[in-house]
Amino acid sequence: MHKSWWKILCVVLLIYTFIAGFLMDVPRLPALSETIRNLYFHVCMWFCMMILFTGSVIYAIRYLRSNKLRDDIYSRQFAVVGIVFGVLGYATGAIWMSYTWADPNNSSFQSFNAVAREPKLIGAAIALLIYFAYMILRDSIPDMDKRARISAVYNIFAYALLFPTIWIIPRLLPSLHPGGENGNPALDFKDIDNRMRMVFYPAVIGWTLLGVWITSLKIRLNLLKEKRLLQ
Amino acid sequence: MRYLRSFLTLIGLFLLTTGYGQDDVNKADMADTMRSNGRIYVVVAVVVLILIGLILYLVRLDRKISKMEREKP
Numbered sequence: 066m067h068k069s070w071w072k073i074l075c076v077v078l079l080i081y082t083f084i085a086g087f088l089m090d091v092p093r094l095p096a097l098s099e100t101i102r103n104l105y106f107h108v109c110m111w112f113c114m115m116i117l118f119t120g121s122v123i124y125a126i127r128y129l130r131s132n133k134l135r136d137d138i139y140s141r142q143f144a145v146v147g148i149v150f151g152v153l154g155y156a157t158g159a160i161w162m163s164y165t166w167a168d169p170n171n172s173s174f175q176s177f178n179a180v181a182r183e184p185k186l187i188g189a190a191i192a193l194l195i196y197f198a199y200m201i202l203r204d205s206i207p208d209m210d211k212r213a214r215i216s217a218v219y220n221i222f223a224y225a226l227l228f229p230t231i232w233i234i235p236r237l238l239p240s241l242h243p244g245g246e247n248g249n250p251a252l253d254f255k256d257i258d259n260r261m262r263m264v265f266y267p268a269v270i271g272w273t274l275l276g277v278w279i280t281s282l283k284i285r286l287n288l289l290k291e292k293r294l295l296q
Numbered sequence: 297m298r299y300l301r302s303f304l305t306l307i308g309l310f311l312l313t314t315g316y317g318q319d320d321v322n323k324a325d326m327a328d329t330m331r332s333n334g335r336i337y338v339v340v341a342v343v344v345l346i347l348i349g350l351i352l353y354l355v356r357l358d359r360k361i362s363k364m365e366r367e368k369p
Contacts, residue, residue: 072358076351083347087340099327278354285361 072278078271085264092258103161105264109272110154111189111231116273117147117280118196118224125220128213137213138291140220142283144199146276151193158186184238188230195223195230 086105094101121143128136166180180186199219206212235242330336 072355079347079351080344083344084340087336087343093326098325278358282354282357282361285365289361289364 071274075271075274075278078267079275082264082268082271086268089264090260092261097165100161100165101261103157104261105268107154107157107161108265109268110150110157112269113273113276114147114150114154115227117143117150117276118227120277120280121147122220122224125217125224128217132210134209134213134291135288137217138287139284140217141203142280142287144196144220146280146283148193148196148200150272150276151189151196155186155189155193158189162186183242185231185235185242188235192227192230195226199223 082105086102091099091101121140124136124140124143128134128140162180166176199216202219203212203216206215327336330339
């Protein structure tokens with residue numbers, strides 16, 4: 066295991082997140098009650114996804130500048146692990162939503178009608194679908210250089226579309242999801258409770274490092290596989 | 297095919313969860329009993345053990361890949 070200090074930091078921060086995340090005091094809010102602890106898990110998935118997709122687009126641009134297949138492998142693996150974290154964020158959001166947004170006076174089928182109109186959900190789904198399309202596009206091109214070039218260009222477009230779909234449009238429309246009009250609720254210093262910040266920031270760093278760790282393993286494995294092609 | 301099946305299973309799980317958890321929304325009912333009798337530590341122990349297990353698996357993978365890197369020049 067090389068460069069292991071940040072892996073140790075990742076493990077320490079994650080264990081801290083799981084222990085403090087369950088045991089520390091949280092604000093007592095109606096409707097949310099204990100589910101507010103999902104901030105340490107669900108929200109971190111999206112942060113991690115965003116950072117991994119940023120890594121992916123950086124390596125896509127590097128590929129276009131250098132034409133080295135190594136950068137293409139980096140770019141692809143960052144995108145794959147980013148998708149995994151995005152799907153996890155979406156899935157955990159679906160569970161959390163069904164316990165807090167669903168109208169207790171209506172059947173879950175009727176409240177689904179309201180929940181399905183959520184601009185945040187639709188935006189996040191579009192963003193993920195664009196990245197699914199990235200994978201399908203990549204793997205459908207047999208020629209390696211062409212595949213790397215086309216998918217690098219597509220990656221830049223996909224990253225550019227992340228901003229309207231998950232950052233801008235949900236802010237413009239009314240939504241049940243927090244963070245409608247005044248920016249990101251998790252990053253706003255006035256909005257998030259002090260006690261929660263003590264766990265939330267380490268949690269974001271811990272989860273992101275875990276994502277980077279998994280990505281680095283996948284990259285190293287793929288570099289070994291493609292060794293003869295790279296030389 | 298394998299991925300499709302696990303994907304469908306996931307969707308099924310979400311549909312299952314949508315029916316539950318529609319309690320009284322007016323007061324914040326926190327899990328105070330669970331905290332006062334200390335059962336919360338059982339949950340924390342289980343979750344941390346799972347986390348440690350997954351991390352040990354990652355460490356093993358990391359070691360294996362390092363070994364492969366050393367073997368192939």
